[in-house]
Amino acid sequence: MGNLSIPPLAELRKRRSAKWRTFPDDVLPLPVAEMDFPLAEPVAKALHEAVDRSDTGYAAPTRDLAEAVSNYARRTWDWRIDAADVHTVADVGIGVVEVLRRIVSAGDRVVISPPVYEPFSWWVREVGAHVVEAPLADGPLEWRLDLDALERAFADHATAYVLCNPHNPIGLVHRREDLVAVAKLAEKYGVYVLSDEIHAPLVLPGAEFVPFLSVSDEARRWGFAFLSASKGWNLAGLKAATVVTADPAPKRYVDRLSPHSLYRTGHLGVIATVAAFNDGDQWLANVLDVLDHNRGLLDDLLVKLLPGVHYRQPQSGFLAWIDFRELGWGDDPTEHILTTARVALNAGHRYGSAGIGFARLNFGCSPQTLTEAITRIAAAS
Ligand SMILES: Cc1ncc(COP(=O)(O)O)c(C=O)c1O
Numbered sequence: 216m217g218n219l220s221i222p223p224l225a226e227l228r229k230r231r232s233a234k235w236r237t238f239p240d241d242v243l244p245l246p247v248a249e250m251d252f253p254l255a256e257p258v259a260k261a262l263h264e265a266v267d268r269s270d271t272g273y274a275a276p277t278r279d280l281a282e283a284v285s286n287y288a289r290r291t292w293d294w295r296i297d298a299a300d301v302h303t304v305a306d307v308g309i310g311v312v313e314v315l316r317r318i319v320s321a322g323d324r325v326v327i328s329p330p331v332y333e334p335f336s337w338w339v340r341e342v343g344a345h346v347v348e349a350p351l352a353d354g355p356l357e358w359r360l361d362l363d364a365l366e367r368a369f370a371d372h373a374t375a376y377v378l379c380n381p382h383n384p385i386g387l388v389h390r391r392e393d394l395v396a397v398a399k400l401a402e403k404y405g406v407y408v409l410s411d412e413i414h415a416p417l418v419l420p421g422a423e424f425v426p427f428l429s430v431s432d433e434a435r436r437w438g439f440a441f442l443s444a445s446k447g448w449n450l451a452g453l454k455a456a457t458v459v460t461a462d463p464a465p466k467r468y469v470d471r472l473s474p475h476s477l478y479r480t481g482h483l484g485v486i487a488t489v490a491a492f493n494d495g496d497q498w499l500a501n502v503l504d505v506l507d508h509n510r511g512l513l514d515d516l517l518v519k520l521l522p523g524v525h526y527r528q529p530q531s532g533f534l535a536w537i538d539f540r541e542l543g544w545g546d547d548p549t550e551h552i553l554t555t556a557r558v559a560l561n562a563g564h565r566y567g568s569a570g571i572g573f574a575r576l577n578f579g580c581s582p583q584t585l586t587e588a589i590t591r592i593a594a595a596s
Pocket residue numbers: 248305306307308309332379383411413414443445446451456
């Protein structure tokens with residue numbers, strides 16, 4: 216397993232972030248998507264140096280971030296991005312909302328594929344559009360994009376599709392052929408595709424991330440990609456992300472984003488993100504080792520301690536999608552788990568009706584914490 220010294224719980228509880236301040240100290244918090252690992256050393260060094268310089272002003276209009284993203288994409292996924300096509304925004308949510316504002320009008324239809332990261336529907340509603348659901352297909356062995364459902368939704372006057380690539384909360388890494396098919400549908404029906412690729416650096420052994428904009432000319436004509444180091448290197452509080460295009464047609468909308476968007480981005484976020492993308496490969500490899508171990512450990516623990524619970528190991532990230540329905544803990548099993556086991560998880564129904572009876576668990580923690588969480592839940596069952 217990877218070479219990371221994960222702080223003990225007593226240290227983690229000193230953190231001031233949402234994960235550690237939302238619940239009382241007797242609760243083991245495994246919900247919000249923050250990881251427990253120490254910061255990557257190059258990131259910590261860049262931040263310490265900035266603080267030592269009192270360098271806490273506005274983000275500068277340089278190409279450092281665009282070049283770091285472009286170099287990372289080429290090195291990691293063999294994906295060529297022109298740094299001139301990388302636009303800085305404060306976070307992925309703001310990037311998606313601001314792009315949507317420029318491509319949809321009030322009352323337009325925007326498609327999502329539940330179960331999916333809950334804020335997707337908030338973002339669509341924030342711009343006055345209607346959410347249209349084209350749920351994932353849940354096959355006997357694996358989840359997939361449901362191309363027929365997507366075609367029906369696109370054909371029914373959709374303006375945009377917010378794709379989660381890889382897909383939170385399932386940890387699904389979409390297949391190239393599915394992304395090619397989505398791009399064809401986008402061109403056929405004139406639907407913009409906003410591909411949220413925030414989890415891409417966290418793809419685990421056995422799967423291969425395919426950037427949406429890399430799959431075809433149709434994808435480039437209709438697509439926007441959103442890249443950030445905030446999940447991979449745990450930088451969510453620092454506020455820096457990017458919107459990437461690869462064709463003049465979508466780029467003209469990005470060019471219309473407020474010139475002020477750079478100044479709304481965290482300067483320390485840009486500093487940390489540049490360090491992560493340029494110098495964070497080794498740390499990330501160690502994290503992926505721990506996550507790879509933890510996804511299997513979770514499987515073993517559930518089989519041994521909580522038979523009746525169903526879980527398929529994710530292909531990416533640190534989020535597990537767990538089916539508690541057979542245990543009879545109701546539509547929202549997290550209530551029972553929080554009350555009786557003092558373990559906090561995210562309620563599955565918040566990701567769409569397919570999540571009723573499910574919960575999302577964050578295994579971006581030490582194997583000891585994960586073991587304790589499942590042991591507590593089993594003891595309370
Ligand atoms: C798919 C997805 N998109 C976006 C975000 C949030 O990103 P940001 O904080 O950059 O808006 C998350 C956070 O967990 C996520 O899982």
